[in-house]
Amino acid sequence: MACVQPTKLGKAPVKEIQALEDKLGVTLVAYEKVHPYKKLTAAGLTKLKAAEKESGAILVAYQA
Numbered sequence: 001m002a003c004v005q006p007t008k009l010g011k012a013p014v015k016e017i018q019a020l021e022d023k024l025g026v027t028l029v030a031y032e033k034v035h036p037y038k039k040l041t042a043a044g045l046t047k048l049k050a051a052e053k054e055s056g057a058i059l060v061a062y063q064a
Contacts, residue, residue: 007032035062 007030009017021028038061040048052059 004031004034006030035064037061038063 017028040061048059
């Protein structure tokens, strides 16, 4: 599965997002749509947390 990355937008959506940024006073980033999160079993969650602790990274489980 590919990592989430910023998406490529046409001129009209970019202008709309820039207007919203100005209105809200924030910077927005549009990402590619990703698969929904996977609901893990208790055992799966325990394994994921152990892997996070060992690697020092944050892991996110998505449905494939």
